[in-house]
Amino acid sequence: DSGVTQTPKHLITATGQRVTLRCSPRSGDLSVYWYQQSLDQGLQFLIQYYNGEERAKGNILERFSAQQFPDLHSELNLSSLELGDSALYFCASSKQGAGELFFGEGSRLTVL
Amino acid sequence: QQQVKQSPQSLIVQKGGIPIINCAYENTAFDYFPWYQQFPGKGPALLIAIRPDVSEKKEGRFTISFNKSAKQFSLHIMDSQPGDSATYFCAAASGGGADGLTFGKGTHLIIQP
Numbered sequence: 001d002s003g004v005t006q007t008p009k010h011l012i013t014a015t016g017q018r019v020t021l022r023c024s025p026r027s028g029d030l031s032v033y034w035y036q037q038s039l040d041q042g043l044q045f046l047i048q049y050y051n052g053e054e055r056a057k058g059n060i061l062e063r064f065s066a067q068q069f070p071d072l073h074s075e076l077n078l079s080s081l082e083l084g085d086s087a088l089y090f091c092a093s094s095k096q097g098a099g100e101l102f103f104g105e106g107s108r109l110t111v112l
Numbered sequence: 113q114q115q116v117k118q119s120p121q122s123l124i125v126q127k128g129g130i131p132i133i134n135c136a137y138e139n140t141a142f143d144y145f146p147w148y149q150q151f152p153g154k155g156p157a158l159l160i161a162i163r164p165d166v167s168e169k170k171e172g173r174f175t176i177s178f179n180k181s182a183k184q185f186s187l188h189i190m191d192s193q194p195g196d197s198a199t200y201f202c203a204a205a206s207g208g209g210a211d212g213l214t215f216g217k218g219t220h221l222i223i224q225p
Contacts, residue, residue, distance in 0.1 A: 002155060041217070042201070042218050043218070045212040045214065092155070099144075100146070102158075103157065105155050
């Protein structure tokens with residue numbers, strides 16, 4: 001158990017809909033990362049937050065947004081969903097935004 | 113643009129063999145190179161990491177070899193076991209790991225009994 005909690009574990013929705021994925025980092029970790037994992041693209045970095053502030057942005061679509069709240073949990077919002085958004089979405093956390101990342105077990109999103 | 117290229121995509125090795133997974137990077141600012149191991153249904157977990165001031169690092173049966181001039185690094189698994197069957201990802205980051213990790217596409221490793 002990495003200590004990172006992600007909900008929901010599975011989510012099935014329709015094209016055009018909006019979903020929110022939630023992540024609770026390990027106790028004491030200030031940095032949260034979101035990654036998308038698909039079969040053909042591997043692990044794609046989406047976005048990083050550090051103590052509530054956006055720190056780095058990767059290949060995140062404009063339809064996607066994220067935030068980190070004062071209690072350090074984070075949410076990833078995916079809107080106007082398309083079939084190609086079906087993937088595993090991982091949240092990871094680290095202490096100071098450096099070094100080892102601890103990953104949750106992921107949220108599997110299926111868009112029909 | 114993929115900044116970390118990983119090969120092979122899949123690998124089958126007999127128990128006791130030494131699987132080798134290779135990665136190459138382009139960004140000379142990268143200064144932190146971890147390997148993550150992922151089992152089905154789980155998130156990736158850190159296996160071993162190296163910084164460019166050393167050419168080799170061993171932790172148990174796992175060894176990273178690093179060639180700074182060639183911008184390549186590799187993972188060797190000594191005396192491989194069926195329990196090592198997993199997907200392995202190399203990654204790289206700058207800022208000593210402070211910036212978001214860029215992952216390779218992964219290697220699906222199967223160790224046959």
